[in-house]
Amino acid sequence: xxxxxxxxxxxxxxxxxxxxxxxxxxxxxxxLYWYRQSLGQGLEFLIYFQGNSAPDKSGLPSDRFSAERTxxxxxxxxxxxxxxxxxxxxxxxxxxxxxxxNVLTFGAGSRLTVL
Amino acid sequence: TQLLEQSPQFLSIQEGENLTVYxxxxxxxxxxQWYRQEPGEGPxxxxxxxxxxxxxxxxxxxxxxxxARKDSSLxxxxxxxxxxxxxxxxxxxxxxxxxxxxxxxLTVHP
Numbered sequence: 001x002x003x004x005x006x007x008x009x010x011x012x013x014x015x016x017x018x019x020x021x022x023x024x025x026x027x028x029x030x031x032l033y034w035y036r037q038s039l040g041q042g043l044e045f046l047i048y049f050q051g052n053s054a055p056d057k058s059g060l061p062s063d064r065f066s067a068e069r070t071x072x073x074x075x076x077x078x079x080x081x082x083x084x085x086x087x088x089x090x091x092x093x094x095x096x097x098x099x100x101x102n103v104l105t106f107g108a109g110s111r112l113t114v115l
Numbered sequence: 116t117q118l119l120e121q122s123p124q125f126l127s128i129q130e131g132e133n134l135t136v137y138x139x140x141x142x143x144x145x146x147x148q149w150y151r152q153e154p155g156e157g158p159x160x161x162x163x164x165x166x167x168x169x170x171x172x173x174x175x176x177x178x179x180x181x182x183a184r185k186d187s188s189l190x191x192x193x194x195x196x197x198x199x200x201x202x203x204x205x206x207x208x209x210x211x212x213x214x215x216x217x218x219x220x221l222t223v224h225p
Contacts, residue, residue, distance in 0.1 A: 004157070033212075033213070035215070040201065040218070040220055041217055041218060042121070042203060042215045042216050042217035042218040043158070043203065043205075043215040044215075045212070045213075045214060045215070048212050056212060091157055091158075093157070102146075102207055102213060103148070103160055103163060104148075104158075104160065104205075104213060105160075106157025106158050106159070107157050108155065108156055108157050109156075109157055
């Protein structure tokens with residue numbers, strides 16, 4: 001597709017359940033980012049995949065969060081044993097990874113609600 | 116950890132007024148970007164500035180990057196209701212990671 005695609009767009013789950021969020025980036029984009037956004041707030045960095053380099057996982061809030069990127073394309077963000085404070089919009093973005101001036105194209109996000 | 120402080124957090128103005136949003140940091144960034152986000156959508160890039168002191172204009176929007184590349188401002192002239200949204204600044208590093216500010220929610224009343 002022409003843009004970044006995320007699924008599901010909405011997910012409601014019970015506390016303690018695991019969830020998987022999927023991101024399909026723009027074809028040819030070597031960099032992929034996951035951010036978390038609480039209502040009307042800024043973006044909290046979670047993880048950054050850059051080509052074949054080891055991902056920058058410095059933003060993952062706990063060991064319940066993990067992400068992988070298979071074949072340099074699709075990425076999955078997994079949250080284990082979800083908690084109510086995990087409720088947020090999870091945004092994925094991809095870019096061509098130009099040094100010093102990355103331009104990110106974002107998906108519409110996955111809204112997660114933990115009951 | 117690089118932090119970006121945006122101010123004001125909320126801005127409510129009347130159509131036709133001017134406004135400025137500020138983005139400040141104690142860190143130096145290789146680039147500074149401004150995004151606009153509407154409800155239910157992801158942020159969309161407005162502009163990228165990379166040179167200290169750089170000024171870019173996009174119709175009624177003027178963006179400036181501080182000389183030391185630690186701060187930036189967004190000025191909107193004669194705001195319109197269509198300018199309503201969440202404005203986000205983001206600082207870029209040489210290896211690509213972007214750090215976002217907490218955003219400014221702008222509401223322009225007709």
